Amino acid sequence: MTTIVVVHTGPVTVQPIKEQFQQLLPDARVINIVDDSLLNDVRTAGHLTPEVTSRIYNYMQNAQSMGADIILNACSSVGEATDVLRGMIRTPIVKVDESMAEQASAIGPRIGVVATVSTTLEPTVRLIRKKALEHGRQADVVERIAEGAFDALLAGDAARHDDILRRAIVELAAEVDVVVLAQVSMARLVPALGELRVPVLSSPRSGVEAVRRALAQH
Template sequence: MTTIAVIHTGPVTVLPIKNQLSELIADARVINIMDDSLLNDVRTAGHLTPEVASRIYSYMSNAQAMGADIILNACSSVGEATDALRDLIRTPIVKIDESMAEEASAIGSRIGVVATVSTTLDPTVRLIRRKAEERGRTVDVTERIAEGAFEALLSGDGALHDEILKRTIIELADQVDVVVLAQVSMARLVPALGELRVPVLSSPRSGVEAVKRALAAL
């Protein structure tokens, strides 16, 4: 049986990714490893720290020891730690947002990125720019923080989270060719957006599709 280990930095990514794995890779054994202190420490520091990267390494090492065929990093805020760890972990690692960034860079030159956590914004923008450079393209990235939305979600007020985020996305959609939602926790809003002028990309499905492709290539 295929075993997939998912590294989470908070509880909000567990269910969206679980749902996508159940749909797209239904016969897989899934191991969820969740440490909500990781994202808290990144937010407190304002950036990815060596200590957080070291803990990510320990969790991925544990996943490898548990026989995982592939590891999925579920958090964009610590995604850059994954880049460094790929040379240290034998098990293939997929970043939840990498496929989304590739798609966004292919759609248009004006890319909007929405985040509810400020520490997710910079690494997501850097990833998009890198994917555009790999395609030989130049992109203009417009950044937006949906202020207060993440705090509302953590406090259990999903309605307020959705209201703040929806308003931010709609305003940004008038200025860009594609909108990128930088966090898994934001994907829940996509069905409620209705028809917008531009596509809105979220990472859970494209990230799990990337896992499926990686497994097929093993």
């Protein structure tokens, strides 16, 4: 049986990714490692720290010991740790947002990125620019923080979080060729956005599709 270990930095990414695995890789054994101190420490520092990278390394080593065929890094805020750890962990590692970043740069040069925390926004923007450069494409990135949304979610007010975020996405869609949702937890809003003039990309499905492609090549 195929074993996939997913490293999460908080509980909010577990369910949306689990649902995609059930649809796309229903026979796989999926193990979730969740440590919500990782994202909290990144937010406190304002950036990825060596200490957080070290803890992620330990989790990925554990995943390797569990016999994982693939490791999925589920958080964009710590995605750049994966770039460091890929050379240190034998098991292939997939970043949940890497495929989404490639798709965005293929759609058009004006790419809007929405996040609720700056520690996710900045690495996502860097990843999109990196992917565009790799493919010889232009990427004019418009950044947008949905102010107050993350605090509302932490306070248990999902409706307010969704309302703030929805308005930010709709406003940004009027300015760009494609909108990228920088956090896995945002994906559930897509069906409620209605008809927009540009595509809105989210990472849970494209991330799990990338896992499926990697397994096929493994």
